[in-house]
Amino acid sequence: MTVFNVLAPVFLLIALGAVLQHTHFVSASFLREANKVTYWLGLPALLFSQLATSLHAADDARPMLHTLLGATALVLVVAYLAAWLLRLHNARIGTFVQGAFRGNLAYVGLPIVFSLPDTPTASGLSIRASAVVALAPMLVLYNVIGVTVLIVSQHTLSRAVIKPLLKQLATTPPLLATLAGFAWALTGLPLPTTVAMSFDWLGQMALPLALLGIGGALAQTNAVQGWKIPAAAAFVKTFVSPVIGYFIGRRLGLAGMELAVVLVFLACPTAGISYTMATQLKGDEPLASGTILFSTFMAIVSLSLALTFI
Numbered sequence: 001m002t003v004f005n006v007l008a009p010v011f012l013l014i015a016l017g018a019v020l021q022h023t024h025f026v027s028a029s030f031l032r033e034a035n036k037v038t039y040w041l042g043l044p045a046l047l048f049s050q051l052a053t054s055l056h057a058a059d060d061a062r063p064m065l066h067t068l069l070g071a072t073a074l075v076l077v078v079a080y081l082a083a084w085l086l087r088l089h090n091a092r093i094g095t096f097v098q099g100a101f102r103g104n105l106a107y108v109g110l111p112i113v114f115s116l117p118d119t120p121t122a123s124g125l126s127i128r129a130s131a132v133v134a135l136a137p138m139l140v141l142y143n144v145i146g147v148t149v150l151i152v153s154q155h156t157l158s159r160a161v162i163k164p165l166l167k168q169l170a171t172t173p174p175l176l177a178t179l180a181g182f183a184w185a186l187t188g189l190p191l192p193t194t195v196a197m198s199f200d201w202l203g204q205m206a207l208p209l210a211l212l213g214i215g216g217a218l219a220q221t222n223a224v225q226g227w228k229i230p231a232a233a234a235f236v237k238t239f240v241s242p243v244i245g246y247f248i249g250r251r252l253g254l255a256g257m258e259l260a261v262v263l264v265f266l267a268c269p270t271a272g273i274s275y276t277m278a279t280q281l282k283g284d285e286p287l288a289s290g291t292i293l294f295s296t297f298m299a300i301v302s303l304s305l306a307l308t309f310i
Contacts, residue, residue: 003307006115010108011300013208017215031216034209042206043106044177047139049199050132051181052191060125063252064134067262071245072141075101076149078244079236086229094153095274095283096229098146099291100236103268105135105142106174107210112264112303114207116310121258131261136178138265143172146274150281217272218296230290234270237295238302242266256310263306269295 020026079100083093103109113131121130170176184191191199245266249259270292278288 003304006112006307007300007303009115010111010211013211014215014218014296017212017217018219019215020212021216021219031213035213035216038107038206038209038213040173042202042209044173045199046110046203046206047132047136047174048177048181048184049191049196049203050129051136051178052184053129053196060121061130061133063249063254064130064258064262065137067245067249067252067254068134068138068265069141070248071241071266072101072138072145074244074248075236075241076145078240079233082232082236086232088229091150091153091282092229092284092287094150094281095278095287096233096291097149097153098274098277098283099230099233099270099288099295101241102142102146102271102274103237103241103265104214104271105138105265105268107207107214107272108299109265109268110135111207111211112307113261116257116261119257127257127261130258131265134262135265136181139174139178142271143175146277147281150277150283154282214272214296218293226286227290227294230287231294233287233291234295234298237270237291238267238298242302242306260307260309263309264303267299267302267306269299 017031021028021031076097079097080093082100083096086096088096110131114128116127118126118128120126125133242263245262246259249262254262272292275285275288275292277283279285
């Protein structure tokens with residue numbers, strides 16, 4: 001399977017979403033509603049079903065998770081250093097840092113992983129199950145850090161941060177599905193066949209709808225003025241992050257498909273929800289949208305490089 005065959009369907013669906021929105025083939029609200037279905041139903045169903053049936057082998061995905069955690073920690077350091085060198089102030093710092101570390105793992109990373117052959121890893125767990133098991137804690141971490149850096153860039157870290165942070169976590173369906181999947185797996189009970197099949201169908205629906213939604217959102221993104229700063233954040237996200245992950249992953253013994261999946265996650269473009277959070281938490285909206293735009297185009301190159309490790 002060539003890199004082109006893996007990435008082309010992902011970016012063609014993103015392009016199709018942009019065309020549908022730009023030509024008004026669908027109403028302005030259609031892709032937003034489709035994204036809502038994905039966010040509230042499709043992605044949670046996918047996460048829950050994968051975790052509920054695979055968590056018993058979570059230890060097998062530990063090197064992948066540790067690589068993602070280590071790379072994220074170092075990228076945060078690099079992002080704050082870059083923000084200091086660029087002389088950013090106040091809300092721009094939080095928006096820059098969030099765009100530089102928060103990848104679109106669920107809506108871009110997972111479709112790419114699920115387009116790969118579901119081969120067993122060295123430990124025996126399938127590559128898709130390993131990816132979801134490693135991904136789930138990162139969704140929690142991304143939300144916690146994302147909210148924190150945005151708030152801290154405007155206020156000092158205090159008890160005032162806790163309330164909006166908990167509110168964000170409590171109203172995020174993928175996170176709730178992750179916790180539910182963990183809880184079900186701990187019971188040791190198999191999922192009823194009808195439930196498993198229904199969740200599987202919802203999960204299959206989620207990934208293409210998510211890609212169409214990303215394209216529609218990009219079609220509505222205004223041209224970026226002062227492109228250097230969002231481009232810098234996008235570069236850290238799509239190139240610096242996977243390079244750091246490569247060295248950590250090799251150090252932890254990752255190779256082949258497992259290393260490629262981790263690098264795909266780290267090379268993903270900035271998550272679209274980072275714009276939503278920037279608007280809700282009074283961040284820099286043009287910087288957030290510009291980072292998403294630039295990182296999406298840069299990710300074509302970085303994801304291609306990541307997949308060469310298969």
